[in-house]
Amino acid sequence: MYNVRLWSVRHSRGMERLYSVINPAIISLLRVVTKVFGTKLDRPITRLEAAGKGLFFDCKMCGNCVLSSTGMSCPMNCPKSIRNGPCGGVRDNGMCEVKPEMRCVWVAAWDGASRMREGNSAIRELQFAVDQRRQGNSSWLRLARDE
Amino acid sequence: MSEEFAFDDFGANPGDPLPMREGHVSHGRFERVLRAGHFAVTTEIAPPDSSDPDEVLRRARMFDGHVDAINATDGSGANCHMSSLAVCALLTRIGYSPIIQMSCRDRNRIAIQGDALGSAALGVCSVLCLSGDDVSVGDHPEAKPVFDLDSVSLLQTIRTLRDDSRFLSGRPIDDAPRLFLGTSINPFAPPIGNRVDQLAKKVAAGAEFVQSQYCFDVDMAREFMARAVDMGLTERCYVLMGVGVLASAKTAMWLRSAIPGVHIPDAIVRRLEQAEKPREEGRAIAVELMQQLAEIEGVSGIHLMAYKQEQFVGEIVTRSGVLGARKPWALSSADNALHASLEHQFQAAKR
Numbered sequence: 205m206y207n208v209r210l211w212s213v214r215h216s217r218g219m220e221r222l223y224s225v226i227n228p229a230i231i232s233l234l235r236v237v238t239k240v241f242g243t244k245l246d247r248p249i250t251r252l253e254a255a256g257k258g259l260f261f262d263c264k265m266c267g268n269c270v271l272s273s274t275g276m277s278c279p280m281n282c283p284k285s286i287r288n289g290p291c292g293g294v295r296d297n298g299m300c301e302v303k304p305e306m307r308c309v310w311v312a313a314w315d316g317a318s319r320m321r322e323g324n325s326a327i328r329e330l331q332f333a334v335d336q337r338r339q340g341n342s343s344w345l346r347l348a349r350d351e
Numbered sequence: 352m353s354e355e356f357a358f359d360d361f362g363a364n365p366g367d368p369l370p371m372r373e374g375h376v377s378h379g380r381f382e383r384v385l386r387a388g389h390f391a392v393t394t395e396i397a398p399p400d401s402s403d404p405d406e407v408l409r410r411a412r413m414f415d416g417h418v419d420a421i422n423a424t425d426g427s428g429a430n431c432h433m434s435s436l437a438v439c440a441l442l443t444r445i446g447y448s449p450i451i452q453m454s455c456r457d458r459n460r461i462a463i464q465g466d467a468l469g470s471a472a473l474g475v476c477s478v479l480c481l482s483g484d485d486v487s488v489g490d491h492p493e494a495k496p497v498f499d500l501d502s503v504s505l506l507q508t509i510r511t512l513r514d515d516s517r518f519l520s521g522r523p524i525d526d527a528p529r530l531f532l533g534t535s536i537n538p539f540a541p542p543i544g545n546r547v548d549q550l551a552k553k554v555a556a557g558a559e560f561v562q563s564q565y566c567f568d569v570d571m572a573r574e575f576m577a578r579a580v581d582m583g584l585t586e587r588c589y590v591l592m593g594v595g596v597l598a599s600a601k602t603a604m605w606l607r608s609a610i611p612g613v614h615i616p617d618a619i620v621r622r623l624e625q626a627e628k629p630r631e632e633g634r635a636i637a638v639e640l641m642q643q644l645a646e647i648e649g650v651s652g653i654h655l656m657a658y659k660q661e662q663f664v665g666e667i668v669t670r671s672g673v674l675g676a677r678k679p680w681a682l683s684s685a686d687n688a689l690h691a692s693l694e695h696q697f698q699a700a701k702r
Binding site for chain 2: 283284285286287288289290291292293294295296297298301302308310311314315327328330331332333336
């Protein structure tokens with residue numbers, strides 16, 4: 205949801221704090237789960253990730269999650285799916301050139317990153333294009349399996 | 352003009368690659384001009400809605416002796432035109448120095464890497480990496496947008512081809528494409544405070560020159576450049592500021608509303624409104640902007656975009672005086688050099 209997505213960016217610092225606790229927990233839990241169940245639970249786990257991230261970030265399940273490096277603003281919501289934005293077409297009011305009713309996800313990203321501790325330097329790192337094969341797959345499971 | 356000088360500046364034949372100088376990454380004249388410390392001027396050619404090669408050459412000829420490189424746009428505004436690669440191939444054949452614009456909108460990484468090799472094979476020496484306008488703003492809004500890469504990934508990709516002699520897949524390339532890498536910047540759109548950070552990312556990704564979106568606000572350009580100089584970016588990357596030629600206040604208003612990211616101060620619009628001859632006033636504004644931007648520390652050149660006013664590019668560049676006494680390459684001077692060289696060889700053979 206658009207409004208929740210904006211809320212998440214406004215609370216990027218808190219999100220980062222939460223993420224730094226939750227993420228290692230999720231990954232270690234999933235390590236155990238995949239050891240015990242193999243790939244049997246992949247579907248529900250992926251659905252859970254999609255639901256959670258979908259609620260807070262309008263996650264598109266690109267499978268190459270970089271939220272903590274983009275100010276908690278998901279770059280896949282950019283109509284051009286730019287991973288190192290923004291592009292040159294941002295409107296004077298900070299809205300997207302393609303979708304004038306949407307705040308530019310990269311204006312949001314730099315704004316969110318400015319409040320974060322590690323995120324503020326992480327956004328300066330170069331992100332290479334997404335691996336399209338991972339579309340629809342869980343980023344959590346990938347991390348848990350060190351793929 | 353000595354024979355060697357002519358060869359070094361123009362090649363043995365117009366269109367031949369120039370000998371590569373030390374510290375250069377390409378065989379191109381554009382890189383040479385910048386690395387030699389000259390103030391450069393580039394412009395844009397509008398690829399025709401036609402398959403007639405003469406139309407391309409006719410349009411390029413208007414810039415003869417006035418610009419150091421010509422950008423060939425790649426479906427700009429997401430509208431269909433002749434491809435930038437074809438325009439560049441026609442231009443390099445007779446010795447022009449084109450900058451091929453490559454946008455990520457229409458091609459994925461397989462097509463783009465192939466085009467990078469192809470353009471180098473066809474004598475193109477400079478490339479401008481762009482994300483591209485979205486299909487929704489063009490004349491084929493029903494088309495599928497690709498955007499497999501973005502401008503930063505595209506810079507990294509071509510740098511990999513050139514410096515590592517391999518494709519993204521790791522497969523080796525026999526002869527790497529010698530391309531001078533560039534991209535665009537827009538210091539005049541939000542988030543203003545982070546636009547320099549964005550430039551820093553592009554430089555880190557391999558940008559050796561950048562051309563900016565239309566600059567109509569010199570104060571904003573000054574602030575941006577001061578930060579870029581502070582961060583040491585201008586030592587690693589040449590910055591060319593974009594200058595536009597406005598035909599009237601109506602054009603200015605249209606640009607403002609139709610092309611997001613174009614920032615035109617009210618003072619400029621008012622000046623055009625009050626002018627008796629707005630077209631002449633628009634050119635005068637361009638001349639003034641060029642002169643003021645050229646004064647800013649760190650600005651290495653001007654990218655003059657005179658859409659539908661290409662015939663005035665020469666006049667504007669000359670009036671601005673930014674090139675000083677230097678005269679950029681022209682087809683006629685290349686012809687003269689070739690004839691002088693042939694004559695020299697002929698005389699030598701006779702002796």
